[in-house]
Amino acid sequence: MKRIILLAVLVALFQTQFCRAQVSPLDVWTWRSPYPTGNDLHNIIYANGQFLAVGEYGIIITSLDGANWSQRYSMSVGSKRRS
Numbered sequence: 001m002k003r004i005i006l007l008a009v010l011v012a013l014f015q016t017q018f019c020r021a022q023v024s025p026l027d028v029w030t031w032r033s034p035y036p037t038g039n040d041l042h043n044i045i046y047a048n049g050q051f052l053a054v055g056e057y058g059i060i061i062t063s064l065d066g067a068n069w070s071q072r073y074s075m076s077v078g079s080k081r082r083s
Contacts, residue, residue, distance in 0.1 A: 026066050036061050036069035 041055035051063040058074040 036071050 037055065037059050039056040039059045041053045041059070041061070043055075044051060044053040046052075049064065051066050053061050053063075053069075054074075055061075060072040060074050061069045062072055063069045
């Protein structure tokens with residue numbers, strides 16, 4: 001009986017330590033308000049190796065990896081919803 005319990009504990013430890021799924025940085029979301037912008041974002045695309053998101057007040061942000069974003073500026077700032 002003790003051997004069965006010991007074996008079960010060892011199997012459980014092995015599974016938790018060595019059989020973890022690989023986690024991508026995009027699997028874990030972190031709120032960074034208001035980084036990169038405090039404006040609402042309405043559309044996002046991935047093209048030519050980068051993400052591009054557009055939102056209120058003409059905000060445009062880009063990212064190569066989906067985690068680190070840079071703000072770009074557009075010439076359209078008149079309407080709240082330009083995207």
